[in-house]
Amino acid sequence: MRLRSFRFLWIGQGFANTGDVLYIVALIAVLYQSTGSALYLSLLPFTITIARFVSGMCAPLVLNRFSLKGLLVGSQSIKTVLLGMLGLSLWLFDPSILIILVLVFIIAFLDGWAAPARNAMLPQLVTEDELAKANSFVAVVDQSIQFGGWALGGILVAATSGSFVIWVTFVMYVISTLMMGLIVVRDHRERKTKIHMMSGWRLIWKHPVLRIFHIMIFIEAIANVVWIAAILYIFVEEVLMKSEAWWGYLNACFFIGLIAGGMAVSKYTNWFERYMKETLLATCFAISILTFVFGLISVPVIALMLTMLSGMVEQIKSIAMVTFIQKKCPKDSLPEVFSAQSALISITFGLGSLLYGFLAETISVPFVFALSGVLLVASAFYLLKSMHYLTE
Incomplete structure (x- = not known):
């Protein structure tokens, strides 16, 4: 399990997942400061849940057309661009709630492919005997990020601002994209002639x-x-x-x-x-x-x-x-x-x-x-x- 590609995968996903937590914390701060409404805050998790459901339903349409590595790198690259757009909009003008939620929806939609692609890629990067160890290691990384990410996000937002944390996330997304681009995986999956959502x-x-x-x-x-x-x-x-x-x-x-x-x-x-x-x-x-x-x-x-x-x-x-x-x-x-x-x-x-x-x-x-x-x-x-x- 010392393969470089596995290391690039978990490091890249680690940066991406940390960024996902940080930018949500940042958006909560931004929305609350601009609206003071609990309703608008509740729309964030609702939007993310719906986006990931739709993403999961649509995933088969792209999973058989692109390699798993290509899907991870491509979706993370687009997420990085979208987050940069969000950061610029918060810096240059005060975007409407609708624009923010649309960007959140698209980012969550793209993120919905990451976990299925990663879990499907793991058996290609490690041997079958190492699967349990690889899964446990990835789970520890994921939970450590969830455990510390919210606290780190809160500290950063309190010490700086929501807009600054958005740019911190942007840097993390860039690093994540580069790390996953270094993955080498032999994807021998046969593309199905009939591709459907079900x-x-x-x-x-x-x-x-x-x-x-x-x-x-x-x-x-x-x-x-x-x-x-x-x-x-x-x-x-x-x-x-x-x-x-x-x-x-x-x-x-x-x-x-x-x-x-x-x-x-x-x-x-x-x-x-x-x-x-x-x-x-x-x-x-x-x-x-x-x-x-x-x-x-x-x-x-x-x-x-x-x-x-x-x-x-x-x-x-x-x-x-x-x-x-x-x-x-x-x-x-x-x-x-x-x-x-x-x-x-x-x-x-x-x-x-x-x-x-x-x-x-x-x-x-x-x-x-x-x-x-x-x-x-x-x-x-x-x-x-x-x-x-x-x-x-």
């Missing part, structure tokens, strides 16, 4: 292992909504009876758990590879129990411990699932499968957020945690029933 979905439904995992992903995407900021904020206030600072503590503990889970898989890769099926099943049941118990407790310190443990278990489960998909799916169909998966998660999580917000407000926060626990245990039993497909 190719990934059809393969998922026909392939037993892929169908099992994506039914689980659908169920878990709904269940994992319980960890969004809005639900946790209410949980801290109404159940833990603590200040909003504890909302930050819970988020920090969850991200620390995610990083720890990725590091554990990376350190014990051989053991993980040998018992991957058993690990996947165990973590599925464990996360359901942890989620259910979390909704019942009201002791802050225990809540922090459960949150960290939940993050660790969730990361190990996710790495196992992604590795299984990469190994079981035909290599030339991985881009379509991961793009369909991205679209599925985006739309399910978006709609689930609305549902959980309604249930938390009309019933209670402990109820939505209990509901998530039930959904997750149903997903675990579904996997248990289907385990024989994973050994074929």
